[in-house]
Amino acid sequence: MLVDFLNVPEGALVRPKDPLEYARKLRFQQGVTGMRDYGVAASGLVA
Amino acid sequence: MAVYTDVAADELAEFLKHYDIGELLSYKGIAEGVENSNFLLHTTAGYFILTLYEKRVAKGDLPFFLGLMTHLASHGINCPQPVKSKSGEALSTLAGRPAAIINFLEGIWPRKPSAAHCAGVGQALAKMHLAGRDFGMTRANALSVSGWRPLFDAAASRADELQHGLRAFIAAELDHLENNVWPRNLPQGVIHADLFPDNVFFLGEQLSGIIDFTFACTDILAYDVAICLNAWCFESDYSFNVTKARAFLNAYGRERKLSDAEQDAG
Numbered sequence: 001m002l003v004d005f006l007n008v009p010e011g012a013l014v015r016p017k018d019p020l021e022y023a024r025k026l027r028f029q030q031g032v033t034g035m036r037d038y039g040v041a042a043s044g045l046v047a
Numbered sequence: 048m049a050v051y052t053d054v055a056a057d058e059l060a061e062f063l064k065h066y067d068i069g070e071l072l073s074y075k076g077i078a079e080g081v082e083n084s085n086f087l088l089h090t091t092a093g094y095f096i097l098t099l100y101e102k103r104v105a106k107g108d109l110p111f112f113l114g115l116m117t118h119l120a121s122h123g124i125n126c127p128q129p130v131k132s133k134s135g136e137a138l139s140t141l142a143g144r145p146a147a148i149i150n151f152l153e154g155i156w157p158r159k160p161s162a163a164h165c166a167g168v169g170q171a172l173a174k175m176h177l178a179g180r181d182f183g184m185t186r187a188n189a190l191s192v193s194g195w196r197p198l199f200d201a202a203a204s205r206a207d208e209l210q211h212g213l214r215a216f217i218a219a220e221l222d223h224l225e226n227n228v229w230p231r232n233l234p235q236g237v238i239h240a241d242l243f244p245d246n247v248f249f250l251g252e253q254l255s256g257i258i259d260f261t262f263a264c265t266d267i268l269a270y271d272v273a274i275c276l277n278a279w280c281f282e283s284d285y286s287f288n289v290t291k292a293r294a295f296l297n298a299y300g301r302e303r304k305l306s307d308a309e310q311d312a313g
Contacts, residue, residue: 003198003201003202017243019206019209019213020209020210020213021285022277023210023213023216023217024285025277025281025285026220028281028285028287029277030220034310034311035296035310038276038280038287038289038292038293038296039289039290039292039293039296040292040293040296040297
């Protein structure tokens with residue numbers, strides 16, 4: 001994302017994703033210790 | 048109007064003579080996507096999408112992408128199907144670039160995904176993983192851990208232009224991931240690898256299709272699950288929405304149960 005964000009060709013109709021948004025999300029993920037942090041107990045996953 | 052590559056109307060009309068999809072009425076560039084140039088074609092036979100594959104996409108990978116869409120569609124997955132030319136080819140050349148036409152899927156991508164949207168994408172992702180099991184081709188994931196360092200090296204010197212400390216933050220995370228913490232023995236198969244909301248169409252809250260397979264590859268299935276948790280389950284203030292995550296994970300799990308190892312990797 002950082003590479004895309006820094007290298008948008010001139011005139012291109014693209015909207016690269018914001019790297020800082022994903023840095024924020026990564027900070028959340030760094031604190032995850034298990035499925036419970038995603039709102040799901042392992043037993044809650046139904047086959 | 049250009050996306051990356053401009054196509055003249057007369058050139059496009061001539062190109063379409065090789066297909067049995069009627070005559071060109073109009074076309075326009077589509078702003079979505081960062082890898083390729085996409086155009087919406089309106090012909091006397093209906094609507095189609097023309098993709099010109101730009102330099103970041105290896106021509107040798109195109110049979111994988113096009114074959115995968117054909118395979119998944121034949122297994123009940125709502126995704127675009129390549130339109131073959133009159134000579135039976137799914138891949139052609141236009142404006143000096145590899146080109147393919149796919150059928151148009153109705154729907155719009157959700158700008159503010161709801162829990163129902165998250166459930167829809169969870170179910171569709173699991174079905175896609177199951178449908179990909181007997182796809183006969185493989186493609187290595189160029190954007191897994193080993194691919195991140197070269198990308199970072201190319202951009203690192205400018206990272207702090209966006210935010211002071213960003214370079215060190217990314218470097219530390221890369222160091223961590225390269226230190227053998229990345230899970231490598233989880234179930235593998237065909238993954239989409241780019242299943243952000245702008246690649247999933249809905250009609251209301253009903254999923255109508257998955258698009259853009261130009262990052263698709265063979266890797267751990269949990270990679271797709273992780274991408275979706277990041278792409279679908281955060282709010283605009285970057286808070287994590289456990290209701291959406293629960294909807295996504297449970298819908299996925301009803302179709303394909305995550306193994307204990309996959310859950311432990313979370």
